[in-house]
Amino acid sequence: MSVIKILPDIYSVGVVDWNVRNFHGHTYTTKRGTTYNAYLIIDEKITLVDTVYGPYSAELIENIQQIIPVNKIDYIIANHVETDHSGALPAMMKLCPQAKIFGTEKCKDGLYHYYYEDWDFQVVKSGDKLKLGKRNLEFIEAPMIHWPDSMFTYCPEEALLMPNDAFGQHLATQERFADEVDPCVVWDEAAKYYGNILWPLGMVILKKIEEIKKRNLPIKIIAPSHGVIWRKDPLQIVDKYVSWAKNETLPKVVIVYESMWGATEKMARKIVEGIEKEGVSVKLFDITGSDRTEVIKEMLEARGFLFGSSTHDNGMLTTIAGFLDFIRGLKPKNRLAAVFGSYGWAAGAVKQIEDIAKETGMELALAGLQVKYMPNKGDLEGCLEFGRKFAAVIKGR
Numbered sequence: 001m002s003v004i005k006i007l008p009d010i011y012s013v014g015v016v017d018w019n020v021r022n023f024h025g026h027t028y029t030t031k032r033g034t035t036y037n038a039y040l041i042i043d044e045k046i047t048l049v050d051t052v053y054g055p056y057s058a059e060l061i062e063n064i065q066q067i068i069p070v071n072k073i074d075y076i077i078a079n080h081v082e083t084d085h086s087g088a089l090p091a092m093m094k095l096c097p098q099a100k101i102f103g104t105e106k107c108k109d110g111l112y113h114y115y116y117e118d119w120d121f122q123v124v125k126s127g128d129k130l131k132l133g134k135r136n137l138e139f140i141e142a143p144m145i146h147w148p149d150s151m152f153t154y155c156p157e158e159a160l161l162m163p164n165d166a167f168g169q170h171l172a173t174q175e176r177f178a179d180e181v182d183p184c185v186v187w188d189e190a191a192k193y194y195g196n197i198l199w200p201l202g203m204v205i206l207k208k209i210e211e212i213k214k215r216n217l218p219i220k221i222i223a224p225s226h227g228v229i230w231r232k233d234p235l236q237i238v239d240k241y242v243s244w245a246k247n248e249t250l251p252k253v254v255i256v257y258e259s260m261w262g263a264t265e266k267m268a269r270k271i272v273e274g275i276e277k278e279g280v281s282v283k284l285f286d287i288t289g290s291d292r293t294e295v296i297k298e299m300l301e302a303r304g305f306l307f308g309s310s311t312h313d314n315g316m317l318t319t320i321a322g323f324l325d326f327i328r329g330l331k332p333k334n335r336l337a338a339v340f341g342s343y344g345w346a347a348g349a350v351k352q353i354e355d356i357a358k359e360t361g362m363e364l365a366l367a368g369l370q371v372k373y374m375p376n377k378g379d380l381e382g383c384l385e386f387g388r389k390f391a392a393v394i395k396g397r
């Protein structure tokens with residue numbers, strides 16, 4: 001990534017990871033790559049806000065050297081321990097061993113347990129300020145957005161918020177600002193990021209946004225640690241986070257199924273027809289061939305979820321089992337669900353999925369629909385009706 005001046009004496013010095021296709025231990029597919037953003041502030045005290053993933057240390061250092069010699073850095077702000085932002089610290093600290101690192105108590109502990117180094121570390125809390133010269137930085141602890149150590153850094157003189165992972169997107173681009181990129185792509189990746197990483201943390205996110213709004217902090221630029229920077233109407237992403245965190249939904253249904261010999265798939269396709277007849281938006285995914293990260297993005301604003309599986313060994317099939325296990329961790333709220341599936345001699349999948357849906361907090365809107373072996377004409381009419389009824393409930397909420 002080229003070094004870009006985002007404000008007078010403030011530079012984006014991070015790197016683009018064009019080719020990364022999996023993130024967080026293969027829990028997140030990154031088809032558009034990502035960036036690891038770091039920001040260099042030139043003031044009386046030269047300050048770097050966050051670093052980058054370790055394998056890109058040399059590129060970060062080269063970028064900084066285009067502005068100043070790395071050994072001139074006085075302060076490094078560590079907003080987050082996770083290695084995609086702290087991984088270059090060991091290489092950086094070899095070149096500027098005098099630099100003081102600032103972060104939360106949990107960050108201090110986390111960095112120690114990642115790198116086992118005794119760097120000069122100053123613990124900061126919400127409200128603590130750091131004078132750089134003409135500018136100041138203020139720290140806002142943001143625990144569980146999305147790790148216990150997470151922190152936002154705010155520069156009041158520039159109305160610049162650097163919230164690390166929050167408001168980010170896994171999006172590799174040469175452009176640095178959201179208004180320079182196709183908005184469909186930016187919002188697609190922002191939703192995917194929220195849905196797959198932040199969805200379970202809605203309550204914490206709402207409280208933090210409320211806390212910041214109450215303080216009336218002017219915010220002209222939101223510069224996250226992944227993807228593009230929000231400078232044109234930056235609060236639009238904050239408003240979107242509020243909506244997602246409140247689990248606000250649209251009249252839309254997402255159907256996710258796995259079929260052994262095609263019977264459950266036939267049911268699913270007929271259910272789609274029923275939903276369409278009610279004029280409700282619907283998306284259908286065979287989970288065995290779908291990208292789970294994309295499916296979750298589609299579910300983020302959907303009011304209704306339908307899950308289908310053939311019965312195998314008295315339970316559901318294995319790919320959908322893994323998918324539902326992931327959904328259980330995301331804890332979606334305010335969702336209606338129903339379950340369908342085929343069986344041979346002993347049904348089991350539908351009940352098993354219904355139990356998971358209830359345990360996850362979904363409301364079962366209809367009794368489960370089961371078909372023995374292959375659906376006949378009457379069974380398919382039942383599937384169509386099942387779809388219609390489910391759509392009617394979705395519209396009514």
Ligand code: FEO
Pocket residue numbers: 080082083084085146147165225226
């Ligand atoms: Fe982008 Fe939580 O690291």
